[in-house]
Amino acid sequence: MGGFFYVPSWKRAPLEPLPPEGDEAHWVVFADEEEIGLRLVERLERAGRRITRVRSGERFEHLTDRAFTLRPDQPEDYAALVRALDTNAGPPARFVHALSLGGAREAQPGPGAFQDAQRRGAMSLLWLARALSKLPGGAHLVALASGLHDLTGRETLRPEHATLSGICRSIPLEYPHVRCRVIDLESASPDAAEVAPVVERILAEARSDAGAPVAAYRGPHRWVPTVEPVPLKAAQGAPPLLRERGVYLITGGLGGVGLWLADYLARTARARLILTGRSAPTDEQRLRLQALEQAGAEAVALRADVTDTAQMRAAAREAIDRFGALHGVIHAAGVAGGGLIDRLTADALDAELAPKALGALALDEIARSFQPDFVLLCSSVTALSGGLARAGYAAANAFLDAFAQVCARRGGPYTVSVNLDRWRNVGMAARAEARLLALGLDDVILDGMSPEEGQQAFHRVLSQAALPQVIVSARPLHGLPSDDEGAALARRLGAGNAAAAGRSLEPHGRSGAAAAGAAERPSPEAVTAQVTAIWARAFGIDPIDPGKDFFELGGESLLALQILNRVRETFQVELSLRDFFERPTVAALAERVQAARGQAPAAPEPALIALPRTARRLPGAGSAEPPARPDGQPVPSKGPKENG
Template identity: 30%
Template sequence: MDSTEKIKLLPKHLFALIKQYQQQTLGHAIKDWFYNYEWQIKPRQLQAIANNMQLPQQGKWLILADQGGIGEALAELLQQRGHKCILVYAGDSYQVDQTKSKEKYYLNPVNLGDFQSLFQQIVEPLKLPLHGAIDLWSLDAQLTPELTISALEAAQRLSCASVLHLLQTIVQRSWSVWPRLWVVTRAAVGVLDTDTLAVAQSSVWGLGKVIALEHPEIWGGMLDLPASGVMDEAATLLAEIEHPENEGLIAFRNQKRYVARLVPTIPPQPQKVLFRTDSTYLITGGLGDLGLWLARWMVEMGARHLILTGRRGASAQTQETLNQLKHKGADIKVAQADVSKMDDMARVFEQVQTSMPPLRGIFHAAGVLDDGILLRQNWERFTRVMAPKVQGAWNLHILSQNQQLDFFVCFSSFTALTGNLGQGNYAAANTFLDALVHYRHKSGLPASSINWGRWADTGMALTAQSQLEQMGVQGMPPEQALAILGYLLAAGVTQAAVAKVNWVLERETHKARQQQPLLERIWTNLPVTQVASQTSIQPPEILHQLQAAMPSQRREMLMAHIQNRIAKILGLNDSQLPSVEQGFLELGMDSLMSVELKNQLEKDLETALHASLLFNYSTITALVDYLTSQVLTLDFGTDPVKSEPDQDNSVTSGDSIISTTDATDLEEMSQMEIAELLAQKLANI
């Protein structure tokens, strides 16, 4: 080969070297971003077994009983130990049935008032300590092969709605000792490769992980029974609830007890995924930032026929992006359709069948956010978030079962694995996606679920960016996330969690809470030097300052500290300190900002604080009164002010900047549209 030919080959070699360098650089950057669930066998501790001989004092237990008799069998065992049990069944309304020898109670799972009536009229008058509440209603959900949309919606009411309303009813009452809340499911999680999942029961596991974060004071845990009842299930449940260990995610399979752990995994090998030029690919939620990033990438990877769905049509800005893709040779169709409505999606599938090449891939990226702590949530807000993920994914599953698909990809969330403050509905919705994917995989259908962490500067993540950053959840550049998606698709992965997390900050977020066994494998492997360097960045200076100050100075010092914290959260400058008498909602704080402030105060004061703290004490003055009189043990130089919770602390949906009635599908909006919407809402506060 002469020198001229070698020179001609130089650009090709240079391009290959650049690509190799880019892959190596990307591989180093993302090597710590991959996680998955691992179920490990963990028998009950011998000490806990021995403790079963030491019965707790006589008390009462509230059992939301299933139709299969497990709740009744559990009640019999508890009654044999001297306890009183209140058995409650799912019904259309609050009723007391006195036609038989024993009273039976019925509640509508979606009616919070029914739960409150039960406690006021039945639970509280029985003058015994309430040891716990066990919700077994999920067990009445239909099995997956028999599932319909209406049955799926009924299952969400039996599981998530009942747990939400039971939690709210318990937490809003005063207890000398907090009762424990337990939730029982059957085959809701995939522990063994042989498990066939009851997907309708899966969502409540996501909700449970958020309860563990927001209300560790009452959380007992999730207990998943095997698909076939081959054990003494009532006795197994009794052992867990009467003398609990510090495990919140427990499953029973083949007479063994399993617990869940999040573990790092090895990244997939870099492989190039190519989409077929003679096939159609469907992207739900395709008109938002995330969907548009995905569409651009797919066109770069060879796709030439895309159909993008959204509840609204394409905006002018979105249409400009689509036109750019068309200029690259892609045929882009936009279908205005609600993925949660079967008729809408059937119309989309018909459009593909009649006027486009064969459908070969589905990317389910539609979603809605309506964040708020569980005490401020209601079932309407839950169903709004659940619909595109749960009903939407099920519609896609049903409509595509006879299609020859290469891909069926669900964009799930890291929140489904770990929980996240203020996102009980979102965690529940995404947990369903994971379960459906495993069910499809077991059925021989293509399926992948990616539990994404935060994509930087895109869609829904923008609304919670400050809180997530504080918790250690960092943004992944979309280009890198999409490269990872290609690797995962090429590898045929069923489920993978991909997130960029600073685990030191994440651990500090939960420092004042109970230990989180789910993350112990992550935390125990943190480098000691990393922990020491990062945890020393922001020591709890205010606590040291309070300890060093004169007693008469401490109250004003704490007041000023909280004012500065709130000003920073609200984005105010140093000259705009908030009024100490103005309500937090009036100041412009939504529920997530309140959670952020509470988290900061937990770290500042090195103590656990109740999730409803800022709703019970809704001004800076009331909050300081409470902290100085009932939390901090320091001398504040005056007689402590007994601070009572604010009277107006009922469950409401009015704390969100974006309200239930006019909240927009954020995942289908561009950055500019989200900014405009937030500006409008903030202007109306």
Template identity: 35%
Template sequence: SQEFADVYCRSIDLPESALNTQISESLISDLITELNSPILDPIVAYRHGHRWIETCTPLPLEEPASEQALPLVSKGVYLIAGGLGSLGLVLAEYLAKTVQAKLVLTGRSQFPARAQWTEWLKNHSKQESTSCKILQLQKFEEMGAEVLVAQANVADLEAMTIVINDAESRFGKLNGVIHAVATDPLEIFHSISETTEVECQQQFRGKVQGLLVLDTVLQNKSLDFCFLVSSLASLFGGVGLTAYSAANVFLDHFVQQNRQTRCPWFSVNWDGRVPNQSSSGTVSTEMTVTPTEDIKIFKSVLASLGLKRAVVSSRNLQPRLDQWARRQILSKKSSDLVPSPQADSSQKSQQQQYSRPALESVYRAPSTETEKKLVEIWQNIMGIERVGIDDSFFELGGDSLVGIQVISRIRQTFRVDLPMTILFETLTVASIAEHLDTTYLNTPALATALGNAASDREDVEL
């Protein structure tokens, strides 16, 4: 419903008895009232005459008084699925430093064998991705840890069975598991109309199928914890995040359904983490979780295993829930959600706009017709007076909801089938303009759009 603003969705949970016996008059009355009320609560449950809604209780991020309060074993054996990813390596370093852990790190990609690390570093730059990981793993060993890197897809039952058997043969009993399989950012964003079975399988493979595989191979093992890295997308949804959100929802509900198992499963809905910086833009760390905060989160949650689920937000969570899950902002018509290129310019001039915020990038004005048109689109939709062509979309306050409006307007204005992912891959007007000019330079649609831009016409139609 976030992509189709006139479509409203909610879940109304009734007691099992309502399906087996005659529904009471009071429950029927409650349902009629519910269905005729504005949709602010996406999940509602009726039990014994009471209406229940899902809420989040804020808790301070307090670290335990000492490491001894954590369910960590000195020289314990810990499996990290996705252990060579960004978060996996952060958590692995903490375990290496704190308890000199025996680390079993899995990843899908091929990685040099331990005996080849020295030779690899001789023949490759230290800035190269694999070299950086080897140097980190060597650092873990210097801390007293032992490291086993295994190439295995977490969704492959046979491969993961072999990994765990090999690990226990080499290191001994497994003490804990962390499921931190990352998703390629370029595979995440797809509008509903662009989401096919292929896109769904890409998202489900690591998180859904991978979790089911872990559940199978860990059935008869007594572990101290099984830590699942989920996402805030399971609470917020998100424009272009249909499959990704569903995969993370599965993680959270799996934990709820497995409360009575021997293995203490729990999930953490992580906020966006600090990404690798790129030449095209940066993201403010005030809106993301830093590696230092990753460790604080990990320690705090480990010290509170009874919670089963924790939500981590870099900003006040309730306004974000109101915006996304409770649709206080999305109660507009779809014509308001995606501004039309036919909108009267006088109406735009009356729209309140704000001064350009303090950014890491220096203001650089647009020079080409493509840049000028893109800047105008960003300014109108984001309500900012002066957008520079090097300004980061996220630093300006953009998110996936704003992103779909920007991309929709670009598609309409330039008459091109621009993928929604382009905004999240490039982040700046300059990069998008370069992509448009390079990819669509000789197309009649772009030539027409730029010709109209020169005369300030905005009556471009699909």
């Protein structure tokens, strides 16, 4: 496993010289009263550019031909803005989002500061990208923030805004015509002499076609992220950070990854474990808990909301009252979430961000009080690649990476964020793998780590105590990781790139359909019957009500892709996911098929792999014999925020 490990790094990447720009470009700048935003607007106006300024406000308002206010966290305001932009000024091609330069600046971000940063930052950027995707010809979007990354060791870090990186890396995967780049400035309030050069750099970035979705400026130099391999040697026996019979708290401890890590601690150190989860253990989890005890561990399962500091403090106190100490914390909580940006809601985004981000803040408060030997944050390589239908997940993990850097600067318990590759058939990956298998993407499923390799990766990470971030990838990296799942989905759907899977799709076999124009068209009833059969096989439900909403049935993005792909192959028609989601029922989809078919005959229905809703694991996948008994006193839970 020596080649599995990398650390984040940066390389100088100056922009190529740009030709002089004409006056035809229309600029839209989202900025409140921060100096950089104001000076950017002044610079464009002084140059005679067509510019529209958008500020945050209490409601959407069209103030003048070139001035608007909107609510940063309300998607309908961005849709209204795009509709209202003056088309006579030419298509707005360049957008600069500077709302994240404002807001509270706290040395130690709390839940309130984090949530406000998302309202002005990640959430605002998602709703803007969704609205821009409707523009003919697309748009170029630059998001500004400061302190996202630790390059010099001296800049003020603002991890609450690091979610922008995950969002910006995900947007082009779903909207290929919306180019997005986040610019990490050295300071949101530079010295007076530095403001003008900073503004010129921003203007150059907004005009540039440079491909990197993340860039940072420190002084006059432009940097882009990369990775460097690092040899992590495995300790002989237990790693130095682990204690024999040590006491360890694992959030998400009843989830797939949490139980595998508990199994590792049981077998390596005969650990005493507090495993928190959002609900009481299932029968399957109780069996796995019994296996922990057989391996020499003691385990207590507690119900606790990882986002609630009081509940997590109670869980830590349970560890001390029962076992006399707290030696380590592993943050493995999270929710699978997922969903195309077109369907994402504010509540869904909050639910995806909260377990990881607010959970990390709650655990940090506990760590500062109880001083364990280490805090290990389970991040994901998706933070570095973005993800198709995983923008919120990428954002949440990007926060963990940035927060670990803050903890390293501050001192205290050793904190490390580990960007994990997929654990094959474990936890959240099991559900996605089942859908990928159903789409015929066996090659993607074979990527990632086996559970045993995941345990060995943790062994090596815990064998050192110097790195605040470690990237674990079963695939060799020659730069930042890529979203191979998204690319594979696009290939399977016949699209040219991952983004096309979330937008309109190329038709299959149109020439064949035209040649068969004289063939008899099936009746609307026959089309509805075939579409119903496809849905029934996909959901594992029979019969299905043709008027029942896809999401009420429990559908999610990969299942939508599966159904749409089968319908397209069966009827040889061109349909987009946007068409599907506008009216996501059997009846509406059958109507669209009938309208789109022309004279194309129905092809034999392709094989569809049934996926029972109660089973998320791949056929034949092994299950280890993980952890011990759920005999602890439950801590009252506020709600289902946590994986497990």
